Amino acid sequence: MIKLLPSQITSLIGQPESGMGYQIVEVEYQTMLRKGTVYNAELLMWEHEPRTMLVEAYETLIKKASVSEAQLIESIRVVPPPKVAADSIAEKILKELKELENELLGVPGVPATEGEPRQTNEEEIFARFTAYKNDRRITPSNGLTPGTYATTKADAKNVKIGSEAVERYALSDPKPAVYRYKIEPRKDTVYRQGVVQPAFGHKGGGVEVIFDNGTDDKTVTGPAVLAP
């Protein structure tokens, strides 16, 4: 049980709660990554510590908590909540309308990691740009490994040369992404879609998708080779 430092408290106040009055956190502590719960953005209890201690008055707990151990914390961050169950149809329609409105108004969207899970339609096509011909995200049986990024076919049409892909998808590698793989997932493959955020000195702004579960075998072909 640790009483956090004022700077750590300030950091946690700026992060969302996991439930009323508490935050589930990941803590870098003496080069280890540990999990715990922080109460009132101030009192950290490790995952293994018995919650029966909490029956004591909060003030008593704070007095008992170790202050010196807080110095050993390198960083502390709230674990994002798991995705909730599917929205109702009405909520889904409203979200899609909002996305469409934002698109028409040119409002920047959220990254794919914050997008809602959706499923591919029949014969929907995606593309992936890379500077590496031996793209390690493509399995030997020509599927994508879980957690792989790509873009939509429509958005890929904006990219004619490898350096354009680097800028549009804010790729970390400055080498031109001259290899373009075509992805044709089976119908109902789960993915999330969003907008590439500026990063690594690039504007981003392209459409990005992430296949959380990857794609089936024989869904990736290519690469086509672009000019640098």
Added chain:
Amino acid sequence: MNVRIQLPAKWVKYLVHQPESGMGYQIVDVVLEDGTTVRDCVVFNAEEMEIPDVHAGKGIKEMRLRTTRNGI
């Protein structure tokens, strides 16, 4: 100055099965064998990692994946 190093096969195998942080790259924190922690290293194609040149020859003891680009 950063240099690119080729990751040992063990780490390539590990990273291939972890999600990407963006198209074609992953962001990791690494703990080196001398105990130094180097944050926000970019790994390209699960095989080449950028790291400050002063740490280039050191072995990697631990690797933690960052799944978002926040802070970049």
